[in-house]
Amino acid sequence: xxxxGFAEASVASVARQAGVSDGLIYRxxxxxxxxxxxxxARFYKRVLERAEQAVAARAGFPARLLGLIETHxxxxxxxxxxxxxxxxxxxxxxxxxxxxxxxxxxxxxxxLLKVLRQGVAEGAMQPNIDLRLVRDMLYGGMEHxxxxxxxxxxxxxxxxxxQRILALLLHGMExxxx
Amino acid sequence: xxxxGFAEASVASVARQAGVSDGLIYRxxxxxxxxxxxxxARFYKRVLERAEQAVAARAGFPARLLGLIETHxxxxxxxxxxxxxxxxxxxxxxxxxxxxxxxxxxxxxxxLLKVLRQGVAEGAMQPNIDLRLVRDMLYGGMEHxxxxxxxxxxxxxxxxxxQRILALLLHGMExxxx
Amino acid sequence: xxxxGFAEASVASVARQAGVSDGLIYRxxxxxxxxxxxxxARFYKRVLERAEQAVAARAGFPARLLGLIETHxxxxxxxxxxxxxxxxxxxxxxxxxxxxxxxxxxxxxxxLLKVLRQGVAEGAMQPNIDLRLVRDMLYGGMEHxxxxxxxxxxxxxxxxxxQRILALLLHGMExxxx
Amino acid sequence: xxxxGFAEASVASVARQAGVSDGLIYRxxxxxxxxxxxxxARFYKRVLERAEQAVAARAGFPARLLGLIETHxxxxxxxxxxxxxxxxxxxxxxxxxxxxxxxxxxxxxxxLLKVLRQGVAEGAMQPNIDLRLVRDMLYGGMEHxxxxxxxxxxxxxxxxxxQRILALLLHGMExxxx
DNA sequence: AATGAATGAGACTTCATTCAT
DNA sequence: GATGAATGAAGTCTCATTCAT
Numbered sequence: 113x114x115x116x117g118f119a120e121a122s123v124a125s126v127a128r129q130a131g132v133s134d135g136l137i138y139r140x141x142x143x144x145x146x147x148x149x150x151x152x153a154r155f156y157k158r159v160l161e162r163a164e165q166a167v168a169a170r171a172g173f174p175a176r177l178l179g180l181i182e183t184h185x186x187x188x189x190x191x192x193x194x195x196x197x198x199x200x201x202x203x204x205x206x207x208x209x210x211x212x213x214x215x216x217x218x219x220x221x222x223x224l225l226k227v228l229r230q231g232v233a234e235g236a237m238q239p240n241i242d243l244r245l246v247r248d249m250l251y252g253g254m255e256h257x258x259x260x261x262x263x264x265x266x267x268x269x270x271x272x273x274x275q276r277i278l279a280l281l282l283h284g285m286e287x288x289x290x
Numbered sequence: 291x292x293x294x295g296f297a298e299a300s301v302a303s304v305a306r307q308a309g310v311s312d313g314l315i316y317r318x319x320x321x322x323x324x325x326x327x328x329x330x331a332r333f334y335k336r337v338l339e340r341a342e343q344a345v346a347a348r349a350g351f352p353a354r355l356l357g358l359i360e361t362h363x364x365x366x367x368x369x370x371x372x373x374x375x376x377x378x379x380x381x382x383x384x385x386x387x388x389x390x391x392x393x394x395x396x397x398x399x400x401x402l403l404k405v406l407r408q409g410v411a412e413g414a415m416q417p418n419i420d421l422r423l424v425r426d427m428l429y430g431g432m433e434h435x436x437x438x439x440x441x442x443x444x445x446x447x448x449x450x451x452x453q454r455i456l457a458l459l460l461h462g463m464e465x466x467x468x
Numbered sequence: 469x470x471x472x473g474f475a476e477a478s479v480a481s482v483a484r485q486a487g488v489s490d491g492l493i494y495r496x497x498x499x500x501x502x503x504x505x506x507x508x509a510r511f512y513k514r515v516l517e518r519a520e521q522a523v524a525a526r527a528g529f530p531a532r533l534l535g536l537i538e539t540h541x542x543x544x545x546x547x548x549x550x551x552x553x554x555x556x557x558x559x560x561x562x563x564x565x566x567x568x569x570x571x572x573x574x575x576x577x578x579x580l581l582k583v584l585r586q587g588v589a590e591g592a593m594q595p596n597i598d599l600r601l602v603r604d605m606l607y608g609g610m611e612h613x614x615x616x617x618x619x620x621x622x623x624x625x626x627x628x629x630x631q632r633i634l635a636l637l638l639h640g641m642e643x644x645x646x
Numbered sequence: 647x648x649x650x651g652f653a654e655a656s657v658a659s660v661a662r663q664a665g666v667s668d669g670l671i672y673r674x675x676x677x678x679x680x681x682x683x684x685x686x687a688r689f690y691k692r693v694l695e696r697a698e699q700a701v702a703a704r705a706g707f708p709a710r711l712l713g714l715i716e717t718h719x720x721x722x723x724x725x726x727x728x729x730x731x732x733x734x735x736x737x738x739x740x741x742x743x744x745x746x747x748x749x750x751x752x753x754x755x756x757x758l759l760k761v762l763r764q765g766v767a768e769g770a771m772q773p774n775i776d777l778r779l780v781r782d783m784l785y786g787g788m789e790h791x792x793x794x795x796x797x798x799x800x801x802x803x804x805x806x807x808x809q810r811i812l813a814l815l816l817h818g819m820e821x822x823x824x
Numbered sequence: 825a826a827t828g829a830a831t832g833a834g835a836c837t838t839c840a841t842t843c844a845t
Numbered sequence: 846g847a848t849g850a851a852t853g854a855a856g857t858c859t860c861a862t863t864c865a866t
Contacts, residue, residue, distance in 0.1 A: 117379065119297030123836060133852045138837065200378035201295065203441075237463045245454055246463060248438055249431030256430025257423065263381070276423055284462030285415045285424060301861060311827045313863080322861065473735065475653030479840060489848045491842075500840065556734035557651065559797070593819045601791065601810055602819055608790025609783030616782055619737070632779055640818030641771045641780055657857060667831045672858065827866085835859075842852080 118148055118201050149213060152202055155194045156216040159187045163223050173231040174278070180224055181254065181274040188258035189268045196262075199255060221247060236282075250281060296326055296379050327391060330380060333372045334394040337365045341401045351409040352456070358402055359432065359452040366436035367446045374440075377433060399425055414460075428459060474504055474557050505569060508558060511550045512572040515543045519579045529587035530634070536580055537610065537630040544614035545624045552618075555611060577603055592638075606637060652682055652735050683747060686736055689728045690750040693721045697757050707765035708812070714758055715788065715808040722792035723802045730796075733789060755781060770816075784815060 123144050127134045141147040166179035188195045198213075208214055228243045254277065261268040279287065301322055305312045319325040344357035366373045376391075386392055406421045432455065439446040457465065479500055483490045497503040522535035544551045564570055584599045610633065617624040635643065657678050661668045675681040700713035722729045732747075742748055762777045788811065795802040813821065 117295070117297065119295065122834080124834095134836090135838075135853065136851055139850070144836065203437075209441075231463070238465065241463060242454055245435065245451075245458065248434040249427065249455065249458060252432070252434025252437075253427030253430040256426040256433070259381075259430075260426055263387075273423070276420055277427065280423065280427060280462070281458075282462045282464055284458070284460045284465065285409070285419060286460055287416065287462065300859080312861090313828065314826055316862065317825075473651070473653065475651065478838080490840090491849065492847055494841065495846075559793075565797075587819070594821065597819060598810055601807070601814065604790040604794055605783065605787030605811065605814060608787040608793075610786070611790070612782040612786025613779065615737075615786075619743075629779075632776055633783065636779065636783060636818070637814075638818045638820055640814070640816045640821065641765070641775060642816055643772065643818065656855080658855095668857090669832065669859075670830055673829070678857065827864105829863105829865095831861105831863075833860095836857090838856080839854095840852105842850105843848105844850095845848085 118197060123147075148197070148202070149211070152194065152198055152213055153216060155191060156198070156213065156220070159183075160216060160220050160223070162187065163220060167223060167227060173227065173234045173236050174282070176227045177231070177281075178274060178278050180227060181250070181277050182270055184251070184254050185258055185268060185270045185274055188254070188262075189270060192258070192262045195255075195258070199259075221251070224250070246281070250277075253277065296375060301325075326375070327380070327389070330372065330376055330391055331394060333369060334376070334391065334398070337361075338394060338398050338401070340365065341398060345401060345405060351405065351412050351414050352460070354405045355409070355459075356452060356456050358405060359428070359455050360448055362429070362432050363436055363446060363448045363452055366432070366440075367448060370436070370440045373433075373436070377437075399429070402428070424459070428455075431455065474553060479503075504553070505558075505567070508550065508554055508569060509572060511547060512554075512569065512576070515539075516572060516576050516579070518543065519576060523579060523583060529583065529590050529592050530638070532583045533587065533637075534630055534634050536583060537606070537633055538626055540607070540610050541614055541624060541626045541630055544610070544618075545626060548614070548618045551611075551614070555615075577607070580606070602637070606633075609633065652731060657681075682731070682736075683745070686728065686732055686747055687750060689725060690732070690747065690754070693717075694750060694754050694757070696721065697754060701757060701761060707761065707768050707770050708816070710761045711765070711815075712808055712812050714761060715784070715811050716804055718785070718788050719792055719802060719804045719808055722788070722796075723804060726792070726796045729789075729792070733793075755785070758784070780815070784811075787811065 123137055124134050126147070127137055130137075137147060141150060162183045163180055166183045167176050170176045170179050202208060202213055203217075224247055225243060228246060231237055232239050232241070232243075257273065257277070258268060301315055302312050304325070305315055315325060319328060340361045341358055344361045345354050348354050348357050380386060380391060381395075402425050403421055406424060409415055410417050410419070410421075435451060435455070436446060479493055480490050482503070483493055486493075493503060497506060518539045519536055522539045523532050526532050526535050558564060558569060559573075580603055581599055584602060587593055588595050588597070588599075613629060613633070614624060657671055658668050660681070661671055664671075671681060675684060696717045697714055700717045701710050704710045704713050736742055736747055737751075758781055759777060762780060765771055766773050766775070766777075791807060791811070792802060795807075
């Protein structure tokens with residue numbers, strides 16, 4: 113499933129890789145889509161937990177933001193196939209709106225928003241900043257960065273890249289690297 | 291083709307929407323994939339030209355960067371289906387590496403890199419900055435921003451959003467909004 | 469099993485309704501078809517016994533014939549699903565000829581033929597009458613009457629309908645209703 | 647399709663017997679059920695026309711009734727597979743009520759009812775007779791008679807059997823055979 | 825050039841049946 | 846005896862692709 117999208121992966125091939133028969137899939141999942149969503153939901157819950165733990169384990173706005181960036185990049189590095197599946201197919205699906213997956217996604221992005229609001233409260237940024245824009249630029253950017261590292265076959269140096277992303281986000285291009 | 295990916299769109303439906311017969315498609319394209327790639331290449335060339343014109347029409351680093359951001363967001367706004375197709379399917383395809391589409395993509399991102407290097411030369415940023423990271427964060431972020439505006443059904447206020455993205459990228463979160 | 473034929477009813481659904489596991493069915497029956505035939509045979513024996521009792525409990529040709537008509541209609545009313553199953557599927561099956569079910573069916577129709585012969589002996593009809601035709605018209609007709617009452621959702625007023633059928637069969641349309 | 651019901655006949659086998667590929671079936675019919683219904687509707691229209699012509703070609707109640715009986719038996723003899731399909735599967739289907747097939751069936755039975763009403767008008771029977779009962783007994787009976795002749799492998803002597811059925815219906819068992 | 829009927833491989837899914845527990 | 850997980854064949858249906866016209 114790493115190469116080729118969801119539509120290209122046949123249920124038969126999934127069953128073969130799982131070492132079971134085609135029919136058994138349907139004892140546990142109602143349809144191919146239900147299987148996909150179940151797998152993604154499980155993955156997403158794990159990602160969500162890691163993010164919440166990363167925030168809980170640290171104090172202060174910049175440290176927490178760095179923690180979130182690190183866990184996000186690490187999730188991508190560890191489960192690139194699933195991340196790719198989510199990015200390129202599920203978010204786009206016609207029935208995504210209102211699905212359990214969207215709810216998980218909302219909870220996930222809320223974790224970041226909460227940290228950003230803390231940053232505002234701590235005076236780390238001007239109160240008039242558009243937090244949703246920051247969130248979108250950050251998540252979208254990380255996606256791109258991580259995907260490129262996957263596509264180019266290299267490995268992702270999560271702590272180093274996270275540091276640079278944090279610096280860029282906080283101080284902008286003008287500031288250069290720390 | 292707006293909803294549902296490439297796999298979901300049948301050649302017959304494409305032919306119907308184009309007002310031609312199924313068979314005629316195959317006089318002009320070798321396969322469904324070749325059709326998709328041809329459509330995307332044409333689209334990509336247009337995007338590339340718009341980007342180059344935007345750069346040529348302006349002077350100075352910040353103005354040129356703003357121009358690029360605006361044309362990129364506008365491309366997404368005008369052809370969201372094609373952008374989505376490119377984002378979620380082509381870049382992921384097994385044979386993307388080395389394809390004409392990748393070459394177009396490279397030329398496109400090179401336009402941005404050139405502008406960024408001008409910024410370095412003009413002293414707008416420290417020379418030790420990771421330009422590829424900036425590029426990935428910018429393109430990925432814009433993708434996310436644009437996609438969200440599409441998904442939420444709203445329209446994208448390109449000039450306003452471009453301004454905010456530019457400010458965030460240049461000065462970081464700390465600076466707030468202009 | 470009321471709606472949808474034998475092919476539409478899965479063994480799993482039968483097991484579920486019986487409150488047993490799928491596998492247990494196969495300890496008692498060799499196949500889905502064997503289960504169906506066993507169920508039908510049990511049902512048919514009951515119908516046969518009721519018919520024989522109805523005849524034994526009465527005397528004289530018209531009373532016995534009425535009794536048979538009543539028990540037949542009542543069987544249909546009480547077990548419409550089974551009657552329907554028999555009518556629309558079993559009698560038509562490739563291996564019906566020579567099966568135990570056919571033998572039961574023969575014994576059942578023989579009860580009617582015996583009563584009809586008694587009618588001939590009692591002088592209630594001309595001896596040259598085609599008793600098999602009468603039998604087929606009667607059974608086929610009752611099937612239709614009963615099925616229609618089922619399909620139309622109404623209940624079947626067995627004694628009243630039986631009376632009318634008897635009158636029609638004995639005296640024909642010319643005579644009208646008693 | 648002569649042996650085994652609709653569920654047992656695969657679309658592949660239908661295609662094979664028709665000398666076309668599986669897929670072509672679906673260019674002309676939306677589903678297996680739609681194919682079945684289209685075939686049955688065509689057949690039913692033919693039967694209906696034959697019945698109407700038989701009535702139109704004759705005058706007087708008994709002659710017309712005999713004509714209807716003859717055409718019905720002949721339809722069964724000529725297309726036993728289709729008749730069986732209709733009898734054992736369609737009338738029973740969950741979506742039969744309200745379908746085009748039911749409408750055709752209604753028109754068909756109305757032809758008989760009209761003739762029967764003519765009989766009442768001509769004084770051939772008492773006005774208090776239950777015409778729907780007569781209709782059901784007649785159609786059901788003919789079905790049974792015809793099916794038995796098919797099942798027993800014999801051929802159906804339509805004119806002779808029609809005569810006997812008419813006599814039985816008109817004068818009842820008491821009258822014997824003409 | 826253009827059509828669209830025809831193909832046939834392959835997809836998802838169901839379900840009668842088996843068997844280890 | 847009893848379970849129900851597992852199998853795998855077979856079914857309906859879709860669709861990219863071809864080709865006679």
